Structures are given as C-alpha cells and as structure tokens.
Amino acid sequence: MSTRPFVIVGGDAAGLSAASKCKREEPDRDVIVFEKGNWISYAHCGLPYFIGGVVDSLSDLLSLSPTQVRERGIDLRRNHEVIAVNPAEQTVTVRCEKTTFEQPFGDLLIGTGARPVSGPFDLSTLDGVFTVHGIDSAAAIDAYLSDPEAYDESTLGEGPVDRDQITHNRQFSSPHTAAIVGGGYVGVEMAEALIERGLDVHLFQRSGHILPPFGDSIAAVVEPHLRSKGVHVHTNTPVTRLVGDDDGRVSGVQTASETIDAQLVIVGVGIRPNTDLLSETEISIGEGSAIRTDEYGRTSLQNIYAAGDVATSTHTVTGEETWVPLGLTANRAGRAIGTTVAGTETSVGEIAGTAVLKAFDLECGRTGIIDKDDARNHGFDPISATITAGSRSGYYPGNSETTVTLVCDQQTERLLGGAIVGSDRAAVRINTIATALQADRTVSDVEQLDLAYAPPFSPVWDPILVAAKVLNGKL
Template identity: 45%
Template sequence: MTDTFVIVGGDAAGMAAASKARREDSDLEIVVFEKGEWVSYGACGLPYYVKGEIQSLEALVSVTPEEFREERDIDLRTGHEVVAIDPDDRTVTAVRDGDEVVQSYDHLLLATGAESIVPPIDGVDLEGVYTLGSMSDGKELREYVARARDSEDLQQADRGPACRYLEDCTGPVGVVGGGYIGIEMAEALAANGFEVHLFQRSDRVLTGFSEATSEAVADHLRDREVVVHLGSEVRELADDGDGTVEAVVTAADRVPVEAALIGTGVRPRTGLAEDAGIELGPTGAIAADAYRETNVPDVYAAGDCAEATHVVTGESTYVPLALTANRHGRAVGQTVTGTPTEGGGVAGTAAVKAFDVEAARTGILDRDEAREAGFDPVSETITAKSRAGYYPDGGDVTVTLTADRDSGRVLGASLVSEYGEGAVHRSHAVVGALEASATVFELENYDLAYAPPFNTTWDPVLVAAKVLGGELR
C-alpha cells in the first residue's frame, strides 16, 4: 500500500510540495484540499492587475487546476474547506457544499497561508471598503477601477454603491497602510486617475526599510500627487448614512473618500493548527523545525502560515513572502518522499516599486531588534552613481548598510534608486553576505561584475561597505 500525502492549501507552498513529491515518487497518493477555486497563483501581481498592466486574472496562474489533475496526477479538490485535523487518527475533515469528507493521511502539510489584517476600527465593513488578499479581492478592485474608466459605456444599473456618480469616480480614495500593498495600490489607483490619500500610522512609510529609503519613496509618492498622511492613525471609516464609506477619519483630519483600501499587513492562518494541538511559535505563526515538521509527527507547515529561522539572528521570524513559501514547500515534498531536506533560513529580503522608484531591503536594520539579538549595530548611508559617469541616462543608488560594531558582521541593508537603476538586484550581493555571515570587510572585496552600462567600477554596495568598514576600523 502506498503512502498518502495530504496538503491543506493550494497556493505556493502547497502546490510546490505536491509537484515536487510527484516528481520524486510517481506512486505516492497526493491529495490537496483548497478552500477556493484558484490555485498556484501569483498574489503579488494583483496590484498590477488592478492597475491594468496585467489584463486577466488567469495570467497570474502558474499552473491550472486541470494541469495539476491531468498532467501531474494530483488529486486536487478545490472548493473544499478543511475544518478539522485529528492527529491521533491521522485524518482531516473537509466540507464542500455541506457534504463532509474524511481523508486519512500518512504525511500532512499545512499550507493555509495568511489573511489580511483588518484593523479594529469602525466602518471596515462598509460598502466601498476593500482588502487585497485574494484573487476575488483583486477582481472586485479591478471592477471598481473599470467602473471609473468606462463610465460612458455603463448604465446606471451597473454602477457600484461606492460610486453613484460615475463621472466623479476618480477619487478621492483612501489607502490605509504604508507598506508593500499600500504603496503598490497607491500607484495602481493614482495611475488610473484617482486622487489617492495614503494613511500611515507611523512617521514614515516602509518601516522595515531604512529612513533614507522610506523618505525617498514618500517624496516620490508626493511627486506623483499621492497625498501622504504620516503619523495618521485611522480611527474610523465614516458612514454616509446608507452603509457606504464617505470619509477616512484620523485624530487630526476627516478626509472625504469614495472608497478605501485596507493594506495594513497580513497574519498567519493558524486556527486549524491550534485546534489540532499543533504549536505556534513566538511570532504567532506555526512553529516548525529545519525540515518544516511541527511538534506533531508527520505534520509539516510551510508558507505564510509558518515561522522560519532568520539567517542573521538564528531566531524564529515571520516573513510571509513567495520565495520562502515555494522553497519550504518544495523541501517538504522531498522530505515526505524519503529525502529529508531542510527548508533553509530567511533574510527578510523584499522589494517594492513605487511609480519610478524601486527599493529593496534585507537582513536586520532596526537597531532595537539588532541589539536584542546581541549585536551593536552601526549604519552608514551613501549615494553613488548607478552607472559609469560618462555613460548616458544613469542615476543614483542610495545604500544604507548596517553591521555589528565588534565583529564587523554584515547585518542588513536597504537600497533605493530610480526604477531600472538596480537597487533591487544590488541587494542580492548583501543577501549573499548575510547567508555567509560575512563581515563588511569581506563584502568590500566581493568581486562584483562591472561594465559601464550596469554600474561603476566600485559598485554602490562596495562603496557602502568601504565607508562602513572605515567607520569600524
């Protein structure tokens, strides 16, 4: 009798595990339960679908359900919500249209992902208030944008409740949250002619980046006529009396809006695991060892529902990003088919585009976080040319590099440049340094490629390492 590998969740981690397990073992029975109808899709592309740069939701799908079933011989059951796990009997219970299915397993992967955080403020359930955590969310937002763009072609019956007068449906719109989703959606909406107000509770956007990066992004948003409200905690989304949002209310202001997007981050979906006695870690996500196995034997966790180990601190962290989900899912697929494989650590590497600016970050940048991990952080910020000075159309790259004062070990970096001038790709050199526990003096001597169209002889990352190394010598 062959083993059965059951997976809860059909996106990045779940389908990476299923696909790898199938490649490794053609006889393994693989059953995937997915609550929705979409699987293996690029949620990170949703802001660009809303903006209109990507024309269809289907374009965001890497592999269709039919391809998984017919070409990869995976028993993918969409529209099935798993409601219980019994580790003693080694079963999961799923429900579809009121019908219950009990499925036994030999190996179980929880890949339940994350959900949008909806802050506890009045008005979040009003008409015209959106989140962007799923394909259906993206569809709703795209339709809202389309109503504004195609006003001449629509009849009154097609007009949504958040936009009674279509000719006025280009704003204002409120975006709550100055992180990745908030900034990307501010661009998407502004590019479609909306008057965009971005509300951020803290005193800068992109709080996980350096101050220099955050300021550069905020300044560019303002240049593109996004109204940036810093230090503005939203206290209420006001009702117009008919159940539709009409204003974003902060301690200092009341800004009229026709719609609002909540982009205040995500949290792991852990309810199913908790009910089954599967332990959570200090971050609130599911705890797992190096092989992604939980405290319950043969039950694994990967993707946005689970913790990972930070390569700098060696401690548990929660970094819900696509590459981590794919990598950890793939490792589980190898492990359950007989080749124990570690999922690997994370550096918290991330990137964001804001109109004509790109930014990246990796490692530990927050001074308090670095000190809690036992480091004495020192940072330097430099601005250097992205290409040889004589080469046309170059720009600047600003790099903030952080290292430990005593050891010189590189702790993290934040980079920002004009779009296409290489801030994101340059961050990869720093990731290599973090993975190798390299010192800033070693990073200074990295043999990075040089040609005038791509960088200067001394790449901006090397310049930052030299300057910071000089501070530490």
C-alpha cells in the same frame, strides 16, 4: 514508502510546490490537495499591477490551471475546506458544500497561508472598502474603479471569478478620491496603481515613516517621490474611523485632526496566519502566531508539516525563529517538504527577509536586520552607514543616484543587513547583500567583492562597495 496519502491543505505556492515535487519523486504515492476556494496557484504579488492596468487579464496571474495540476497526477479538490486535524488518528475533517468527511493521511502539510487583518475597522459595513488579498478582491476593486458603462469584463479572463462581487461593485459611480490605510508593501503599490487609474490618493501611516521594514533612509527617499507623483503622504497619522454616507457607501476617513473625503478605502495593515483548523490540537505556535517549524518544515506534531505564510522560518542572521511571509519562502519550503516526504530529507533553508518593491520610478530592496533596536534585541552591537552613489559611470546615459544603507555588528564586523533605493536597477543589487548575509561575510569581505564593472552597468565602485568602504572606515 507510506501507503497512506500525502494530504496538503492549501492549493497555492507552498502546497502545490510540495505536491508537484512529491509526486515527481514518488509517482505511486497518492497526493491529495484540498483548497478551500476556487483559485489555485496564482501570483498574489501581481494583484496591484492588475488593478493599475499593467497586467491585462486576471488569467495572466495564474501559474497552474486545475487541469495542469491533475495532469501531474495530483488529486486536486477545490471548494473543500479542512476544518479540523486529528493528529492521533492521522485524519483531517473536510467540509464540502453541506457534507463533511474524514480523510486519513500518512503525512500532512498545512499550507493555508494568511488572511488580512482589518485593525479597528469593520470592513463589512460599507461599500467601497477593500483589502487586497486574493484574485476576487482584485477583480472587485477593478470593477468598483471602473465606469459602470465602460466596464470591460474581458479582463476577468477564464477563471472562476466571483461574479456576484463584480455585479455588486460595478454598479457604483467611479470614485475620484482614495484613502489607503497602511504604508507598507501593499499601501505603496496600491498608491501607484490608483494614481495610474486617475484617482486622488491619500496614504496614511501611523508611524513616522512609510515602509518600516526598509528603514528610515529608504523612506526618506520614497516619501518625497510619492508626493512628487501626486500621492498625499500622511505619516504619524492613524486613521481612527471610516465614514459612510446614507446609502452605505464609504465617503471618507477620519483622523485625530480631520476628516478626508474618499469614495474608496484600501486597508493594508497586515496579515495573520490561518491556523484556526489546528485550534483543537497541541501544535506549537511561534513568532507572529505562525506554526513553529524546524529546518525540515516539521511541526511539533508527528508527520505534520507547515510551510508558507502560515509557518515560521529560521533567520539566517540571528539563527532564531522568525516569521516573514514572502513568496520565495513559500515555494522553496514547499518544494523541500515534498522532497522530504518522498524520502529524501531536505532542509527548507534559512531566510534573510529579502524583499523588493517598486514605488513609481523607484526600486527599493531590503534584507537582513536593518533596525538597530532589533539588532540590539538579538545581542548585536550595531553600527551603520548610508551613502549615495551613481548607478553607472557618471558620463554614461542613465546614471542615477542610488542610496545604500549597510548595518553590521561592531564587535565581529559581521554584516547584519542592508537596504537600497534608486531608479536604475537598484532592487536587483540587494541580492548581493543577501548573498553576503547567508555566507556570514564581514564588512571587509563585502568591500573586497569582485563585482563587475562596465560603464553601462555600474561605476568602478559599485554603490554596495562604496557603502562597505564607508562602513569599514567607521569600524
């Protein structure tokens, strides 16, 4: 057992999972968590649902309170920013208010997550322009959306909300038109949230389809559905400039062909790993500018680990390095690293990039490799099939169309990936495909899966089985 502390940078999914697991396995080990801000252990994926009014209070998004963390024996220090790492001395430099100090470590976990990127825009010059990243951003957007005379502060709950942001953003008259730049996960979820808040919503995507990770077949179903709900979907339409009024408030967005009015702009064009604190080290950087890690979460520097949105993973289909920042990946890797640090070497596991998304009445899911060019770049010879089948027996109430795309390698018949969309429990079906990927199953194997059947739940031939049968026929 090391006599030096296990130091963790970042108090969210990966960091606190590692801290909790290590402390449970090795109770006498000092475990210190440095968190740059006030918030810890919250559900980032729940932010659009708070803004849309589905979640009543910001407090509902919190998994662990600081008190609960300390009750586990973890030394949690909020508002402590780690600004540098010295691998040779095995210390980190920590800044707290106006002072800095050196903290020794025996093992170090970098769990600093990622930050939103702004593309070509300077987001600091206009009021009413936001990214959706962090509790305070969600609270600020909610305040900005609300009628200044009717704003309900009780929705903020008991957490350490940035009150200055709330005071500033609640002073504005409620916006009536919103522009969302970026048609990915955040863009689609925020389109639904803002429609629920009564806004006229424009969604801009620079490429030919929204939701690029889900593939064209899914986008072809989702785009008309968004339009039917009142969202103005603009594909092949990059936003070139944000327009402001004389008071410094955003008033619209400009494209190559027109300027569209908007008193609220959400920028959701991607994220970038937070690796600045390691800029003076020789740590190896990999896919997506994330920290390169091995199967145990170890970096290229001795006794230093990385997990979550700041770290790479191994893709279960290609066996190669990838960067797919998702919640389960962070929690699972953190827990495994905590176990390893405590003395039992544990793999962080491979990933398939499995993700689900709600778009009004539709549920979308994806896993593995869907894009054929991507598959070819990894040495595969891809072929795909897309089918639409019922979600239940045709005579049973609630049956609805479910579209499934499966992709496989023509030479080995190995399943490479899949995507799904529908309104009746479509998302959860993606787990069947993800399981098949991690088991290296072929299309024939999937076609032979013994999936459950009963009229209220599925037709005799589940949509995934239908897709496998059609793809197998093409082979």
